[in-house]
Amino acid sequence: MTPTTTVREGVNAWRDAAEIRIRAEYRLGKMLASAKAHGGIAEGRPKLSSPTTVSPTLAELGVSRDLSSRAQAIASLPKEPRT
Numbered sequence: 001m002t003p004t005t006t007v008r009e010g011v012n013a014w015r016d017a018a019e020i021r022i023r024a025e026y027r028l029g030k031m032l033a034s035a036k037a038h039g040g041i042a043e044g045r046p047k048l049s050s051p052t053t054v055s056p057t058l059a060e061l062g063v064s065r066d067l068s069s070r071a072q073a074i075a076s077l078p079k080e081p082r083t
Contacts, residue, residue, distance in 0.1 A: 022074060025067070029075025032068055 035041045042055040058068050 025071040026074050028063070029071035029073070032072055033075060
């Protein structure tokens with residue numbers, strides 16, 4: 001195995017991993033947008049008048065605000081046909 005082959009395989013593995021991550025973030029963004037539209041996720045700070053929230057927060061779901069924002073931005077992009 002030559003060093004060039006090893007580098008090429010590494011680059012291909014990196015591209016495959018990046019594609020998987022982007023597809024996962026796309027799906028997460030679609031799910032978050034749907035849950036947000038149907039009241040399934042609490043938005044903003046909790047209200048003082050209502051200390052108990054029925055809807056989970058992003059933190060309770062294990063999703064950071066940055067990931068949520070990035071995933072929803074990716075999900076809002078038009079899906080291109082694969083070539």
